[in-house]
Amino acid sequence: MKNSNIQKIRVALAGNANVGKSVIFNLLTGLHQHIGNWPGKTIERAVGSVYHKGYEIEIIDLPGIYSLSTYSLEEIISREFILTEKPDVIINVVDGSILERNLFFTLQLMELNTPLILLVNQMDIARSKGILLDFKKLETAVGFPVIPTVATRGIGFTKVLDDIVAIYTGKKKSIPKTTFYGPELEAQISKIQKVLEIKKILPTYPQRWLALKILEEDEEILKQIRRKQKVPFQHFRNDHKQPEEYTDILVFSRALILSLEEFHGHSCGSLITSERYDVVSSILSEVQQIEAKIVPPLRERIDSIILHPILGYFILFVSVTLLLFGVFYIGDTVSSSLLILFENLKPFHVDVFGEGLLSELIWASLEGLMGGISIALPYILPFYLILGILEDSGYMTRIAFLMDRLMHTIGLHGKAFIPCMLGIGCNVPACLGCRILERQRDRTLAIFIVTLIPCTAQTLIIFALVGKFLGFHWVLLLYLLNLLVIIILGKLALKTLPGEPMGLIMEMVSFRKPNTKVVLTQTWFRLKEFIYIALPLIIVGNIILKALEIYEFLDIMNAVLSPVTVTLLELPEEIGIALIFGIFRKELAVILLGTLFGTMDFATVMSPVQMIVFSVVTMFYIPCIATIAALRRELRWKKTLVIVGFEILFAIAIGVVVSRVIQFSSDVGLIF
Amino acid sequence: MITALIDLNVGNKGKILEIRGGRMVNQRLNDLGLTIGSIVTVKRRAPFAGPIHLLVRGSNLALGRGIAAKIIVQRLT
Numbered sequence: 001m002k003n004s005n006i007q008k009i010r011v012a013l014a015g016n017a018n019v020g021k022s023v024i025f026n027l028l029t030g031l032h033q034h035i036g037n038w039p040g041k042t043i044e045r046a047v048g049s050v051y052h053k054g055y056e057i058e059i060i061d062l063p064g065i066y067s068l069s070t071y072s073l074e075e076i077i078s079r080e081f082i083l084t085e086k087p088d089v090i091i092n093v094v095d096g097s098i099l100e101r102n103l104f105f106t107l108q109l110m111e112l113n114t115p116l117i118l119l120v121n122q123m124d125i126a127r128s129k130g131i132l133l134d135f136k137k138l139e140t141a142v143g144f145p146v147i148p149t150v151a152t153r154g155i156g157f158t159k160v161l162d163d164i165v166a167i168y169t170g171k172k173k174s175i176p177k178t179t180f181y182g183p184e185l186e187a188q189i190s191k192i193q194k195v196l197e198i199k200k201i202l203p204t205y206p207q208r209w210l211a212l213k214i215l216e217e218d219e220e221i222l223k224q225i226r227r228k229q230k231v232p233f234q235h236f237r238n239d240h241k242q243p244e245e246y247t248d249i250l251v252f253s254r255a256l257i258l259s260l261e262e263f264h265g266h267s268c269g270s271l272i273t274s275e276r277y278d279v280v281s282s283i284l285s286e287v288q289q290i291e292a293k294i295v296p297p298l299r300e301r302i303d304s305i306i307l308h309p310i311l312g313y314f315i316l317f318v319s320v321t322l323l324l325f326g327v328f329y330i331g332d333t334v335s336s337s338l339l340i341l342f343e344n345l346k347p348f349h350v351d352v353f354g355e356g357l358l359s360e361l362i363w364a365s366l367e368g369l370m371g372g373i374s375i376a377l378p379y380i381l382p383f384y385l386i387l388g389i390l391e392d393s394g395y396m397t398r399i400a401f402l403m404d405r406l407m408h409t410i411g412l413h414g415k416a417f418i419p420c421m422l423g424i425g426c427n428v429p430a431c432l433g434c435r436i437l438e439r440q441r442d443r444t445l446a447i448f449i450v451t452l453i454p455c456t457a458q459t460l461i462i463f464a465l466v467g468k469f470l471g472f473h474w475v476l477l478l479y480l481l482n483l484l485v486i487i488i489l490g491k492l493a494l495k496t497l498p499g500e501p502m503g504l505i506m507e508m509v510s511f512r513k514p515n516t517k518v519v520l521t522q523t524w525f526r527l528k529e530f531i532y533i534a535l536p537l538i539i540v541g542n543i544i545l546k547a548l549e550i551y552e553f554l555d556i557m558n559a560v561l562s563p564v565t566v567t568l569l570e571l572p573e574e575i576g577i578a579l580i581f582g583i584f585r586k587e588l589a590v591i592l593l594g595t596l597f598g599t600m601d602f603a604t605v606m607s608p609v610q611m612i613v614f615s616v617v618t619m620f621y622i623p624c625i626a627t628i629a630a631l632r633r634e635l636r637w638k639k640t641l642v643i644v645g646f647e648i649l650f651a652i653a654i655g656v657v658v659s660r661v662i663q664f665s666s667d668v669g670l671i672f
Numbered sequence: 673m674i675t676a677l678i679d680l681n682v683g684n685k686g687k688i689l690e691i692r693g694g695r696m697v698n699q700r701l702n703d704l705g706l707t708i709g710s711i712v713t714v715k716r717r718a719p720f721a722g723p724i725h726l727l728v729r730g731s732n733l734a735l736g737r738g739i740a741a742k743i744i745v746q747r748l749t
Contacts, residue, residue: 100730101704273699277729307725401723505739
């Protein structure tokens with residue numbers, strides 16, 4: 001049904017984080033979405049399209065940001081997109097319940113001289129807070145269409161599409177009003193604008209905006225200007241001499257900035273931000289009314305329970321425990337039935353492929369695939385689903401708030417607790433999840449911590465060995481050891497990384513009913529990271545190991561590893577190959593151990609001490625191959641190799657200590 | 673009375689006079705509405721010297737102690 005005559009309207013969706021932008025994107029575009037990364041960046045880029053009144057409307061979902069400065073990569077990307085790609089219309093989604101902060105961002109979009117539509121979302125929350133808005137007045141104040149919506153209920157969307165087309169065809173006006181600031185600031189803006197007019201340094205940018213950015217000393221813009229000024233001045237003519245003409249524009253503007261800073265006593269950037277907020281306040285005083293509420297809204301009451309100094313931690317502890325137990329209990333049942341079902345297929349496989357090398361290798365790859373699925377489907381999927389619900393409801397930011405102090409002991413702030421939670425599911429999405437931290441230093445540290453957190457597969461080993469044969473209290477003890485190691489190694493890593501830890505600056509999102517579609521999309525993204533990165537490596541690993549087994553390399557490898565496994569760790573020799581297997585798929589280590597020993601009753605072949613030592617070593621010894629791939633993506637090879645090498649040595653060391661300590665306690669009759 | 677934001681009690685309001693600290697932190701705080709002259713209300717503090725929960729310009733923010741110690745305010749109530 002391709003129609004080449006159809007006209008395409010390019011629309012960008014912009015707004016703060018947590019204003020319901022993704023819900024709106026999903027509602028507008030439906031299933032016609034393409035999700036990838038911004039070129040060369042590890043930031044997600046979602047594009048979708050919708051047909052309306054004979055036009056194809058292509059919608060690009062920009063990252064959720066609070067400003068168009070250069071605080072983060074997301075802000076730079078959004079800004080560059082608007083300035084260089086010049087979308088036909090920008091839809092600015094704002095949270096009607098926090099209009100002041102949201103309009104601050106709107107003001108910056110208005111300076112970019114692109115047609116705008118303002119979507120005032122979360123009007124239900126706004127009303128519950130007693131906020132009343134006059135949309136007609138707001139429309140006059142800003143100069144472009146304003147549409148109230150409740151995205152979660154799909155209210156107000158046909159009008160959005162109608163307005164996009166109307167603005168594109170010129171039937172409706174969207175000319176953002178120029179906002180004027182204080183007289184001192186305006187005087188300097190016009191001086192710089194005059195120089196810009198003559199010099200034409202970055203002529204494609206809106207000039208008033210450029211002048212403001214120069215005054216803010218925006219690093220990106222200064223860099224671009226420096227690059228441009230190196231080019232010899234082409235249009236220089238002597239006849240209309242202005243004092244500014246002879247000077248470098250940055251030298252010129254520097255003098256203006258200094259005079260402004262002297263006048264106000266604050267940095268020019270702060271001054272401009274304050275002035276912007278003043279403009280917003282004066283708009284709001286016209287359009288917004290707040291009725292005082294006698295009874296505090298339900299959200300406030302929930303907050304006072306969930307963030308309570310004692311009750312809050314209790315609720316947090318119970319919900320995390322329930323989440324883990326629920327997932328592992330249900331997962332175990334589903335996973336084992338899946339594997340039994342799969343084993344029953346073996347005779348059919350032999351029927352089709354016969355026996356022999358090729359058949360064995362095909363079976364090995366199927367086994368790898370199935371093994372991956374038996375982890376992904378019963379454990380990782382439900383875990384991320386529930387985590388997604390917690391995130392979208394706003395509870396995750398509360399957890400970050402409660403955990404901030406604790407995370408500071410390892411030099412991170414509260415937000416880092418979120419990837420740590422993800423790590424309990426699978427370390428791969430958790431490593432990628434560390435991107436929510438602002439600085440590379442913090443990301444590196446958090447990723448290192450994440451690799452120490454036992455993932456689903458490692459948890460399965462611990463339960464299958466220690467939990468089953470020694471009892472649950474030993475499992476708890478191992479987890480305590482793990483926590484202790486994380487704190488100690490975290491502190492040490494903190495010392496080796498230069499730089500001060502960054503403090504927590506986080507918006508506490510309003511509590512809300514989670515949106516099914518947003519939760520499902522988020523879960524799918526995380527699961528996809530497991531499927532794309534981990535699954536292929538698991539399958540290839542399985543084939544290689546099968547080949548090694550067929551060519552009888554396993555005994556040789558066991559022998560090679562025996563100085564470590566037998567002499568140092570006092571484990572059976574067969575363990576060597578199980579540890580090698582573990583690099584590919586940790587949970588396979590136990591199953592393989594069963595095959596190697598010829599029994600799943602490990603109590604007959606391993607002593608309790610050996611079970612504990614083996615579990616401890618697998619907990620720490622190396623991130624699995626998929627995690628190594630994720631590490632390389634986030635940290636590059638050098639840091640990845642340092643982490644991998646360190647963890648191998650550390651696991652052996654702690655294994656040696658644990659084996660001696662437990663053996664001794666057992667010898668003197670303290671345990672077992 | 674002039675004090676650091678971290679020293680305000682729960683329920684106190686303060687007017688921001690100065691933000692000490694690096695350019696990046698300064699800018700982020702500004703962007704989130706913590707500008708010179710803005711009024712903040714302390715809603716709660718996490719125990720064990722944890723972060724504080726603020727209300728500023730109608731939005732709820734969590735600030736770590738280190739950052740809250742660098743924001744100088746005039747106590748209003």
